[in-house]
Amino acid sequence: MRKSRFSDDQIIGILKEHAAGIAVADICRKHGISDATFYTWRTRFGGMEASDAKKLKALIRAVTCH
Numbered sequence: 001m002r003k004s005r006f007s008d009d010q011i012i013g014i015l016k017e018h019a020a021g022i023a024v025a026d027i028c029r030k031h032g033i034s035d036a037t038f039y040t041w042r043t044r045f046g047g048m049e050a051s052d053a054k055k056l057k058a059l060i061r062a063v064t065c066h
Contacts, residue, residue, distance in 0.1 A: 006031075008053040011041050018042075 006014070017027050018038075028038055045053060
Protein backbone atom coordinates (compact mmCIF):
# COMPACT_ATOMS: atom_id res chain seq x y z
CA MET A 1 0.00 0.00 0.00
CA ARG A 2 1.27 3.48 -0.89
CA LYS A 3 2.34 5.75 1.97
CA SER A 4 0.27 8.90 2.30
CA ARG A 5 1.81 12.34 1.77
CA PHE A 6 -0.06 13.46 4.87
CA SER A 7 0.25 12.19 8.43
CA ASP A 8 -2.86 11.41 10.46
CA ASP A 9 -2.30 14.63 12.43
CA GLN A 10 -2.17 16.67 9.21
CA ILE A 11 -5.34 15.03 7.91
CA ILE A 12 -7.18 15.85 11.13
CA GLY A 13 -5.96 19.44 10.84
CA ILE A 14 -7.30 19.65 7.29
CA LEU A 15 -10.67 18.31 8.43
CA LYS A 16 -10.73 20.89 11.23
CA GLU A 17 -10.32 23.64 8.63
CA HIS A 18 -13.59 22.47 7.11
CA ALA A 19 -15.22 22.42 10.54
CA ALA A 20 -14.12 26.05 10.94
CA GLY A 21 -16.19 26.98 7.90
CA ILE A 22 -13.82 26.84 4.93
CA ALA A 23 -15.33 25.39 1.76
CA VAL A 24 -14.27 21.90 0.67
CA ALA A 25 -13.19 23.13 -2.77
CA ASP A 26 -10.90 25.74 -1.21
CA ILE A 27 -9.34 23.23 1.19
CA CYS A 28 -8.75 20.73 -1.61
CA ARG A 29 -7.13 23.35 -3.82
CA LYS A 30 -4.93 24.62 -0.97
CA HIS A 31 -3.63 21.15 -0.04
CA GLY A 32 -3.59 19.61 -3.53
CA ILE A 33 -6.08 16.83 -2.85
CA SER A 34 -9.23 15.71 -4.63
CA ASP A 35 -12.76 16.05 -3.28
CA ALA A 36 -12.95 12.25 -3.11
CA THR A 37 -9.83 12.13 -0.93
CA PHE A 38 -11.27 14.75 1.40
CA TYR A 39 -14.54 12.87 1.83
CA THR A 40 -12.69 9.55 2.32
CA TRP A 41 -10.65 11.17 5.08
CA ARG A 42 -13.79 12.65 6.62
CA THR A 43 -15.36 9.19 6.72
CA ARG A 44 -12.25 7.69 8.30
CA PHE A 45 -11.17 10.48 10.67
CA GLY A 46 -14.31 12.57 11.18
CA GLY A 47 -14.70 13.72 14.77
CA MET A 48 -11.30 12.41 15.86
CA GLU A 49 -8.60 14.24 17.69
CA ALA A 50 -4.93 13.53 17.00
CA SER A 51 -4.64 11.33 20.10
CA ASP A 52 -7.63 9.25 18.93
CA ALA A 53 -5.96 8.66 15.56
CA LYS A 54 -2.76 7.49 17.26
CA LYS A 55 -4.75 5.04 19.40
CA LEU A 56 -6.55 3.74 16.31
CA LYS A 57 -3.30 3.25 14.43
CA ALA A 58 -1.75 1.40 17.39
CA LEU A 59 -4.81 -0.84 17.67
CA ILE A 60 -4.75 -1.67 13.97
CA ARG A 61 -1.03 -2.43 14.18
CA ALA A 62 -1.61 -4.73 17.17
CA VAL A 63 -4.43 -6.62 15.44
CA THR A 64 -2.57 -7.12 12.16
CA CYS A 65 0.58 -8.42 13.89
CA HIS A 66 -1.30 -11.45 15.26
